Structure formats: structure tokens, C-alpha cells
Amino acid sequence: MTEPATKEPVAKALVRLNDIGKNYGNIIALREVTMAVSSGEVTCVLGDNGAGKSTLIKIVAGLHKHDTGSYEVEGDEVSFGSPREALDRGIATVYQDLAVVPLMPVWRNFFLGSEKRKGLGRLDIDFMRRTAKSELLAMGIDLRDVDQPIGTLSGGERQCVAIARAVYFGAKVLVLDEPTAALGVKQAGVVLRYIVQARERGLGVIFITHNPHHAYPVGDRFLILKRGRSIGYHAKDDITRDELTALMAGGSELEELAHELQGIGTAGKELTREAKDLGLTDTAADGAADTAADTDTAADTDTGADTDTGADTDTGADTDTGADTDTGADTDTGADTDTGADTDTGD
Incomplete structure (x- = not known):
């Protein structure tokens, strides 16, 4: 992985955040976050729960005002007081929980709040x-009938209707809040395809997600957040999918957890191997962890051997001292004089 991208996109930035910070009382939600979004580019914002993604999207969408830094739209510094102000500047946000009326037809939801009227209202x-x-057809969405209730569509199709609606009403920047989070593999693929189509139509797209496997195929730039801070801002040419996954997953934390689990059986070994598959641990640490885990496993086997020691079975041989079955062997050996000891056993 190369150094984080510092140069700005070639195209003029539609949206630029410079050292943005946001506090909620004593809680630091964002600190010194920088990002630029250009026409025809997808900028992916990745992070785990609590990383600051929601706060960032609320600032961009006009729900919250930033406390420090600057927010620019097409070169003009702004501080939106409402989502309507952001929308008037061409910034449309599609939230994870879509604002649709399930029983209304698709076309009615498409124009909801902006209905076209003719004479006499x-x-x-x-x-x-x-x-x-x-x-919808222009976005590649071919529905059977736009009169069908939007609630009959799949989650992916509803997301795509929302994207097409934002494009139609003049969005220059499309902000997508976890659009694939609640979708299966097939429907997530449908949404990713429409994100690419929005980019090809010249929109700047901000794709908020916690899934690097969804982000990497469609993204041009990647901002990784952790506890309100940027831990990486990379162009796609500067980072591989595995490196992005490692940054997102937090390799050092997984390695520390694997170390803690080494003393309790195979859990540490399994976790270390998973981290190794993701490229999150170094070779030396892997070897040490594997060795320790192997030792633990061997110890477990030995302990199991204690249960198998069958010393109980051997002691059962003491019960065999009654040796009625063994004395039956006297008939086979025919050695009655030698078995005189049998008479001593008195059994």
C-alpha cells in the first residue's frame, strides 16, 4: 500500500470537506476529517459502528452543522441549516431506511412531495x-408496472427507485447511507450496478458502508474512519482490496485478541489463521501463535488420553483375578498341575 492520497481529484470537486470536526458535548464524533468528491467519481466512506460515518453523512446532508473545519460545495464555503438547503445545492441523500409509502404506487413515491400538477391544481x-x-429505464430498472405498490418491490429495487428519483430531481452529489446493508448478495449486486450507472451519468457519489467487499469494486477513492478520525484516504490505484480490508478490520486488534485466546484451546489458533488469511498479522506472530495453539491442542489431546487411560480397564483386570474365564483356559491348556494355583484362589 502506498502513502495516503494527498493530491486532489483531477476534476473540480463538487464537495470538499477540510479538517471537519464535530462534538456532541464532551463526545468527539469527528476530528480533522478531509475528503473531496468529484463529478463522475464514487468516494466510499468505510468504518465500523461508532466510527463517525453517520455524523459525517448528517453534516453533508445538512442535518447537522460542523464545529470546526470548512465545508465547500463547488468552491463555495457553506454551513447548511437544513436538508432542504443541501438539496437546493444539488446534494441528495438516500437513507438506509427509505422514506416511502409502501401501499402507494411506484410513480407516486417517485414524485412524493414534488408532484407534477396541471390546470386547477x-x-x-x-x-x-x-x-x-x-x-427508471434510463437507470436500467425495468419494472412490470409503475402502478404496482412500491412495497411489492425488493429492497434493492426500492433503493434503485430512490437513486433514480434523486438523479431526476437534479442531484449533483448522491449520498447513499448503507444501501446494501440489509440486502442479500444478488440484490446488493443490483444496487452496486446502479451506483456505477449514477457515476457514469456524471454524479459524484458518496457511498457509506461497512463492507469493503462492496466498496472496492465500485469505489474510486476510499476514506476509512475509526473512532471519529481518518486512518486512511486512498485512491483506488494506491490500495488493494486486501489492504483496504486490513485497514477496515483493524489487524493489530485482532492479533491482540488472538494472543489473549491462545491459552483457551483452539479458539486463538482459529482467529489467528483468519487474521492471517486477511493479511492482518505478521509471519513471526503467526508462527508463535500457531506453535502455542498447537501446544495447547496437544495438551488437550493428552488430557483426553488421561480419560482414555483406561487405567480403569486395567484395574478391571483385578476383577479378572477371579479369573473364571482365565481358568477356562485351563481346559484348553490341559495343564491341571500348573493350574493348581486355581485351587488356591478358591473360586
């Missing part, structure tokens, strides 16, 4: 049906 239903159909 009547809804122009024909226009909205045609427009919703054509805009």
Missing part, C-alpha cells in the same frame, strides 16, 4: 407515470 398522473417509467 389537479395531479398530472399521466406525466408522472411516463416520467417515472422512462427515468
